[in-house]
Amino acid sequence: xxxxxxxxxxxxxxxxxxxxxxxxxxxxxxxxxxxxxxxxxxxxxxxxxxxxxxxxxxxxxxxxxxxxxxxxxxxxxxxxxxxxxxxxxxxxxxxxxxxxxxxxxxxxxxxxxxxxxxxxxxxxxxxxxxxxxxxxxxxxxxxxxxxxxxxxxxxxxxxxxxxxxxxxxxxxxxxxxxxxxxxxxxxxxxxxxxxxxxxxxxxxxxxxxxxxxxxxxxxxxxxxxxxxxxxxxxxxxxx
Numbered sequence: 001x002x003x004x005x006x007x008x009x010x011x012x013x014x015x016x017x018x019x020x021x022x023x024x025x026x027x028x029x030x031x032x033x034x035x036x037x038x039x040x041x042x043x044x045x046x047x048x049x050x051x052x053x054x055x056x057x058x059x060x061x062x063x064x065x066x067x068x069x070x071x072x073x074x075x076x077x078x079x080x081x082x083x084x085x086x087x088x089x090x091x092x093x094x095x096x097x098x099x100x101x102x103x104x105x106x107x108x109x110x111x112x113x114x115x116x117x118x119x120x121x122x123x124x125x126x127x128x129x130x131x132x133x134x135x136x137x138x139x140x141x142x143x144x145x146x147x148x149x150x151x152x153x154x155x156x157x158x159x160x161x162x163x164x165x166x167x168x169x170x171x172x173x174x175x176x177x178x179x180x181x182x183x184x185x186x187x188x189x190x191x192x193x194x195x196x197x198x199x200x201x202x203x204x205x206x207x208x209x210x211x212x213x214x215x216x217x218x219x220x221x222x223x224x225x226x227x228x229x230x231x232x233x234x235x236x237x238x239x
Contacts, residue, residue, distance in 0.1 A: 034084045034102050038070030045168035049074040051095055053120065053171040068098035072168075120171050123164040126154045132220040137207040138163070146207065153178075153220055158229045161221070176204065178224035185218065197221060 041050070043063050048055045050071040056063055064078040065071070067087070073095045080099035081091040094102065127133040131153045139146035150164040152172075159179050162172040176197070186194035186205070193214040197204040208214035 033068050033098060034082065035086055037086050038066075038068065040065045040070040041072050041168055043072060045166050046072045046170075047165040048169055048171060049077055050122075050168070050170045051077040051097065064093065066095035066098055067092035068094045068102060071095055121154070121162065122170040123150055123152065123162075123167050123172070126152050126162060127167065129155045131155055131158055131224075132216060134213060134217075135167070135209065136217070139205040139207060146205075149173075151217075153224060159224050159227065161224075178221055179227055181221070181225040183218050183222045183225060197225075 046056075046063075049061070051073050054061060054074060056074065061074045063072050064075060066073055066078055067084060068082065078093050078095050080094050080096055082094045082099050082102040083089045084092045084094075084102075127150075133150065133152040135148060136151045137146045137148045147165075150167040150169070152162045152164070153160070154162065159177060161176040161178055163174050163176070164172050178197070181197045181199045184196040184198055186196060188194065188211075193208040193211050195206055195208070195214055195218050197206075206214075206217065208217060
């Protein structure tokens with residue numbers, strides 16, 4: 001019964017998975033796993049294993065693709081083999097979740113059931129039901145350099161800004177509680193569309209790709225900073 005419950009739970013997980021945030025590529029349906037070749041998630045869309053959430057690096061943790069679901073995973077999480085119907089029932093490298101789903105075998109170190117931390121929300125899943133999501137650049141304190149990432153304000157957590165290194169990462173690397181911040185417009189400098197979040201001595205400076213995208217983020221952040229969690233489209237006003 002425990003094995004049945006696990007399989008049913010994974011079935012629902014695969015049915016609701018979203019892999020095509022930027023590529024437009026849908027996840028395979030549960031009944032297609034192993035029967036049809038998946039379209040792989042591109043390496044440059046993730047910075048960490050899509051299963052264990054450990055960051056990739058060139059030496060200790062290399063990228064691999066699960067031949068069943070197409071996820072980008074580390075060696076440890078893809079150290080399994082399962083027969084895939086689309087490849088003539090030959091054994092292929094698959095991730096742990098697909099291995100359990102396809103074979104029915106239970107893996108003892110399975111970590112399913114652990115409570116997800118505040119940052120352990122997948123970017124694709126959260127972006128699919130967000131108030132606003134896009135690529136932005138967050139400048140460092142001297143305003144000369146910065147980090148480009150994927151920024152999301154989720155519908156189910158509208159007072160927090162989640163920051164991912166890449167749009168398919170399964171874990172955010174940081175978050176900013178927006179309540180109480182002031183949103184400030186900055187003059188355009190060096191063709192960059194700048195705006196800030198400021199509260200007391202804490203200041204975050206962002207760069208948007210376009211002026212329109214900048215205005216959208218300023219409106220969304222201002223609503224969150226004011227504690228407004230629901231706002232009809234007709235009530236939307238410029239900041």
